[in-house]
Amino acid sequence: MVLEATMICIDNSEWMRNGDYSPSRFQAQTDAVSLICGAKTQSNPENTVGILTMAGKGVRVLATPTSDLGRILSCMHGVEMGGEMNLATGIQIAQLALKHRQNKNQHQRIIVFAGSPIKYEKKALEIIGKKLKKNSVALDIVNFGEDEDGKPEKLEALLASVNNNDSSHIVHVPPGQNALSDVLISTPVFTGDGEGGSGFAEATAAGSGVSNFDFGVDPNVDPELALALRVSMEEERARQEAAAKSAAEEASQHDKGEEAQASYSQNETTSVTSTEKVADPMDEDDALLKQALALSMNVPGSDLSVGDAEMSEATNGHQELAMALQMSMQEGSKDSSVQSDVSKVLGDQSFMSSILSSLPGVDPNDPNVKDLLASLPGQSELQEKKNEDEQAEKDDN
Amino acid sequence: MSAAESATAIQRNQVDLLDFIDWSGVECLNQSSSHSLSNALKQGYREDEGLNLESDADEQLLIYIPFTQVIKLHSVVLIGSEEEGPKTVKLFANREHMGFSNVSDFPPSDTAVLSSDNLKGKPVVLKYVKFQNVRSLTIFIEDNQSGSEITKVQKIALYGSTVETTDMKGLKKIEDH
Numbered sequence: 001m002v003l004e005a006t007m008i009c010i011d012n013s014e015w016m017r018n019g020d021y022s023p024s025r026f027q028a029q030t031d032a033v034s035l036i037c038g039a040k041t042q043s044n045p046e047n048t049v050g051i052l053t054m055a056g057k058g059v060r061v062l063a064t065p066t067s068d069l070g071r072i073l074s075c076m077h078g079v080e081m082g083g084e085m086n087l088a089t090g091i092q093i094a095q096l097a098l099k100h101r102q103n104k105n106q107h108q109r110i111i112v113f114a115g116s117p118i119k120y121e122k123k124a125l126e127i128i129g130k131k132l133k134k135n136s137v138a139l140d141i142v143n144f145g146e147d148e149d150g151k152p153e154k155l156e157a158l159l160a161s162v163n164n165n166d167s168s169h170i171v172h173v174p175p176g177q178n179a180l181s182d183v184l185i186s187t188p189v190f191t192g193d194g195e196g197g198s199g200f201a202e203a204t205a206a207g208s209g210v211s212n213f214d215f216g217v218d219p220n221v222d223p224e225l226a227l228a229l230r231v232s233m234e235e236e237r238a239r240q241e242a243a244a245k246s247a248a249e250e251a252s253q254h255d256k257g258e259e260a261q262a263s264y265s266q267n268e269t270t271s272v273t274s275t276e277k278v279a280d281p282m283d284e285d286d287a288l289l290k291q292a293l294a295l296s297m298n299v300p301g302s303d304l305s306v307g308d309a310e311m312s313e314a315t316n317g318h319q320e321l322a323m324a325l326q327m328s329m330q331e332g333s334k335d336s337s338v339q340s341d342v343s344k345v346l347g348d349q350s351f352m353s354s355i356l357s358s359l360p361g362v363d364p365n366d367p368n369v370k371d372l373l374a375s376l377p378g379q380s381e382l383q384e385k386k387n388e389d390e391q392a393e394k395d396d397n
Numbered sequence: 398m399s400a401a402e403s404a405t406a407i408q409r410n411q412v413d414l415l416d417f418i419d420w421s422g423v424e425c426l427n428q429s430s431s432h433s434l435s436n437a438l439k440q441g442y443r444e445d446e447g448l449n450l451e452s453d454a455d456e457q458l459l460i461y462i463p464f465t466q467v468i469k470l471h472s473v474v475l476i477g478s479e480e481e482g483p484k485t486v487k488l489f490a491n492r493e494h495m496g497f498s499n500v501s502d503f504p505p506s507d508t509a510v511l512s513s514d515n516l517k518g519k520p521v522v523l524k525y526v527k528f529q530n531v532r533s534l535t536i537f538i539e540d541n542q543s544g545s546e547i548t549k550v551q552k553i554a555l556y557g558s559t560v561e562t563t564d565m566k567g568l569k570k571i572e573d574h
Binding site: 069099104130131133134135161164165 | 457492493497
């Protein structure tokens with residue numbers, strides 16, 4: 001977020017009528033200038049930008065350094081092409097404009113768009129560059145458009161004489177598919193030595209259709225939404241991994257049961273996620289809980305101890321648990337109507353509460369847990385039974 | 398050598414103004430990035446003969462030093478080598494943000510042409526009346542002794558007195574009784 005005053009020198013000579021950059025060199029340049037202005041003002045609100053034209057009747061300052069983006073953009077309308085670019089005078093007048101900037105604490109920078117051939121000698125350019133360096137003005141050069149012999153060398157010499165600690169840059173943009181603006185976005189001209197402008201660059205990239213973010217949501221714009229999307233994506237992925245593993249284990253035999261169970265645990269997981277985002281261990285436990293209950297559904301009673309022992313390792317070895325559960329399930333016979341059985345087992349609240357009490361970190365008296373139990377699609381008469389049984393369990397424990 | 402010269406400066410109750418420099422606002426135009434103003438101005442660095450302030454693109458240097466309080470400037474010491482040390486030095490009091498282009502726009506508060514004695518450490522006594530109320534000092538080094546491309550300054554020291562603290566010392570003495 002360097003505090004900077006920038007003067008942009010636009011080439012509006014006859015050479016800019018050429019169409020090798022779409023739609024025309026001049027239009028591509030204008031777009032690039034608008035983007036740069038936006039990037040500068042966004043990276044630091046106190047930055048100022050000014051514009052001048054180098055060709056036409058003579059060098060003309062369209063806007064002195066200002067932070068008013070609207071004024072800068074509007075002053076570029078109605079700029080006519082003609083004449084020849086006068087690089088030396090342009091740079092000198094830009095330097096003068098910067099000298100009279102209102103905030104003397106701003107660093108000085110000149111951005112030159114060199115689209116036409118350069119009629120100055122290397123020596124003259126080097127003298128200009130030295131003067132800029134002496135007054136600690138940085139210079140960015142955008143070499144595009146006309147490709148004349150010696151032009152790159154002249155501009156490189158100019159850059160070398162100005163450059164102080166890599167604060168000045170040069171970019172060569174050959175004509176082609178990519179718009180001038182797109183090429184410039186990734187260069188230090190935009191990013192300003194690697195700081196500040198990168199956020200704007202990302203935003204513009206998103207605006208132009210290329211989204212760098214997973215969900216098409218910019219974390220800077222809407223952090224909560226991005227976070228919620230990411231959390232649910234991760235949970236879905238974790239659950240799907242477990243389901244995929246179990247599906248791989250089961251292979252052909254219990255496919256229907258897997259899907260039903262998986263879908264059921266998914267419903268539970270998402271409902272839990274929406275109600276309470278806090279207790280992550282609880283969510284995982286619930287998913288495993290459903291699996292354990294499905295297991296015990298097949299072989300009730302005798303597998304209770306097995307379920308308890310396995311559930312005690314729940315927080316640690318989810319994958320192993322899933323595998324073990326599936327292996328046990330293979331032993332039992334499978335019913336076609338799994339859904340109702342699962343719900344019936346889950347309705348067996350006494351079993352649920354005993355499982356829960358054996359789980360580390362889950363307090364059956366926690367109102368969240370109670371709500372969860374109540375929300376399960378158990379029959380209404382079992383609600384009462386659950387209350388009684390919980391009492392009995394507590395007495396026993 | 399330097400003890401005698403610095404003794405004359407201290408005699409007049411002048412202090413080294415190093416403590417009153419507002420470092421956040423110190424600037425130097427046309428300095429070389431590897432040989433910066435700190436080498437000549439900061440305690441410790443300025444005593445080191447190997448560390449110099451050097452100019453970059455040409456031989457001129459423009460140094461801007463703001464102070465944390467108003468001071469009176471009595472003399473300056475500029476130490477440099479025989480060939481590349483500064484020669485013509487112009488001092489401007491209370492001119493902010495000068496550039497090389499406007500150094501000739503107004504007359505300097507004082508001008509000094511440094512002799513080889515000065516370059517060894519003899520203080521340059523300034524026109525004290527011109528520096529009674531100094532908030533910031535601009536030192537413009539116009540050229541060097543031999544006319545070479547690079548000017549090198551080993552040490553810059555400012556001697557003077559402050560305006561406010563003189564009174565405070567007076568108050569303290571009364572309190573002791």
